[in-house]
Amino acid sequence: MIIAILNQKGGVGKTTLSINLAASLARSGARVLLIDADPQGSSLDWAAMRQETPLFPIVGLPRPTIHKEIAQIGKDYDHIVIDGPPRVTELARSAIMAADVILIPVQPSPYDVWAADEVVKLIQDAKIYKETLISFFVINRKITNTAIGRDVGEALAAYPIPILDAAITQRIIFAESAAQGKAVYEIDQTSFAANEIESLKDALLKETNP
Numbered sequence: 001m002i003i004a005i006l007n008q009k010g011g012v013g014k015t016t017l018s019i020n021l022a023a024s025l026a027r028s029g030a031r032v033l034l035i036d037a038d039p040q041g042s043s044l045d046w047a048a049m050r051q052e053t054p055l056f057p058i059v060g061l062p063r064p065t066i067h068k069e070i071a072q073i074g075k076d077y078d079h080i081v082i083d084g085p086p087r088v089t090e091l092a093r094s095a096i097m098a099a100d101v102i103l104i105p106v107q108p109s110p111y112d113v114w115a116a117d118e119v120v121k122l123i124q125d126a127k128i129y130k131e132t133l134i135s136f137f138v139i140n141r142k143i144t145n146t147a148i149g150r151d152v153g154e155a156l157a158a159y160p161i162p163i164l165d166a167a168i169t170q171r172i173i174f175a176e177s178a179a180q181g182k183a184v185y186e187i188d189q190t191s192f193a194a195n196e197i198e199s200l201k202d203a204l205l206k207e208t209n210p
């Protein structure tokens with residue numbers, strides 16, 4: 001399965017979710033490749049911080065030809081996760097064309113809900129040619145014990161894209177693990193963050209293989 005994690009809005013958690021979802025899939029025994037489609041190369045930077053052996057290979061492909069190259073590059077893998085760039089629309093479009101599933105991280109803020117407009121339009125355009133394409137919002141950086149998570153759910157309901165039934169909470173361990181080039185489960189496999197990532201993976205697999 002090819003999973004693209006996209007949102008032209010910056011800083012919503014594309015790289016954080018890409019790395020941890022890839023790690024979670026690899027941990028369950030799948031052969032996983034991460035494609036860093038962001039010219040900033042954040043996933044590659046993450047890998048460069050790592051002392052241990054890699055959890056999965058990462059290739060940098062910040063070119064709008066991902067959809068043409070992916071069959072060749074990804075042929076030996078069960079799952080490919082594409083970490084998308086902020087802003088660059090041609091790259092996002094190429095990643096959408098390459099993908100089976102799109103995950104759109106959104107933070108529980110009205111700005112994020114409004115900014116999702118752009119990626120939703122790209123997905124709707126692609127669906128004209130690619131009827132099998134599926135996509136979900138993933139709420140990231142939810143603050144526990146606040147109503148805003150529910151509010152954002154209501155606001156996102158205006159878009160023709162469902163919300164994946166697995167939100168990720170705001171937790172410092174995501175930044176701490178990233179600084180060491182690690183997945184959250186490597187810092188603490190019993191942590192809430194690691195459990196939420198497992199639930200995200202399970203929800204995704206359930207939606208794609210019902």
Ligand SMILES: Nc1ncnc2c1ncn2[C@@H]1O[C@H](COP(=O)(O)OP(=O)(O)OP(=O)(O)O)[C@@H](O)[C@H]1O
Nearest residue numbers: 010011012013014015016086141169170171174175
């Ligand atoms: N659930 C979370 N809890 C705490 N911090 C988070 C969470 N998700 C992301 N972050 C932090 O927010 C910042 C932005 O996250 P990230 O780099 O994953 O976003 P991005 O969408 O890839 O950004 P860009 O658009 O620049 O590529 C990072 O410092 C990351 O550690």
Ligand SMILES: [Mg+2]
Nearest residue numbers: 014015038042
């Ligand atoms: Mg990023």
